[in-house]
Amino acid sequence: xxxxxxxxxxxxxxxxxxxxxxxxxxxxxxxxxxxxxxxxxxxxxxxxxxxxxxxxxxxxxxxxxxxxxxxxxxxxxxxxxxxxxxxxxxxxxxxxxxxxxxxxxxxxxxxxxxxxxxxxxxxxxxxxxxxxxxxxxxxxxxxxxxxxxxxxxxxxxxxxxxxx
Numbered sequence: 001x002x003x004x005x006x007x008x009x010x011x012x013x014x015x016x017x018x019x020x021x022x023x024x025x026x027x028x029x030x031x032x033x034x035x036x037x038x039x040x041x042x043x044x045x046x047x048x049x050x051x052x053x054x055x056x057x058x059x060x061x062x063x064x065x066x067x068x069x070x071x072x073x074x075x076x077x078x079x080x081x082x083x084x085x086x087x088x089x090x091x092x093x094x095x096x097x098x099x100x101x102x103x104x105x106x107x108x109x110x111x112x113x114x115x116x117x118x119x120x121x122x123x124x125x126x127x128x129x130x131x132x133x134x135x136x137x138x139x140x141x142x143x144x145x146x147x148x149x150x151x152x153x154x155x156x157x158x159x160x161x162x163x164x
Contacts (some may be wrong), residue, residue, distance in 0.1 A: 027039065033114070035162045046083050047082050048090070049136060049155070051084075055091065057134065064107075065119070068108065071085075075110070092130065093116065096115050134149075
């Protein structure tokens with residue numbers, strides 16, 4: 001008989017993001033909310049926070065003010081080893097309109113917003129092993145994972161240590 005620890009262990013492993021520190025994330029293509037094409041590899045040279053979230057997800061919506069602060073603090077700044085900092089939001093949704101309303105309401109002012117209306121069944125969510133949200137990957141300028149689901153305090157410290 002599987003005990004509660006076995007069930008919790010299985011849940012932890014099943015929900016864990018697919019990639020970890022030091023691994024290179026695969027490229028993907030998608031349409032941005034504004035209709036432009038997007039490829040993750042175009043972000044090379046920058047620190048990138050790839051944020052999987054949902055308008056229906058209370059923890060995600062509670063995280064959004066922290067994302068706005070992080071973006072405002074580091075976007076457009078000079079780093080010792082990169083061109084800059086970008087944030088890419090990938091909304092896991094059933095209705096595009098819900099994500100667009102949340103983007104506006106929460107003041108998510110960065111230009112890179114992708115909405116996946118087939119939720120966790122989308123090719124992008126499957127490729128990244130996203131089974132729960134929020135899931136965040138901080139990428140190095142060469143596309144390697146620096147951290148997964150890091151606290152905002154640690155993200156700020158890491159990025160602040162790389163400023164010129």
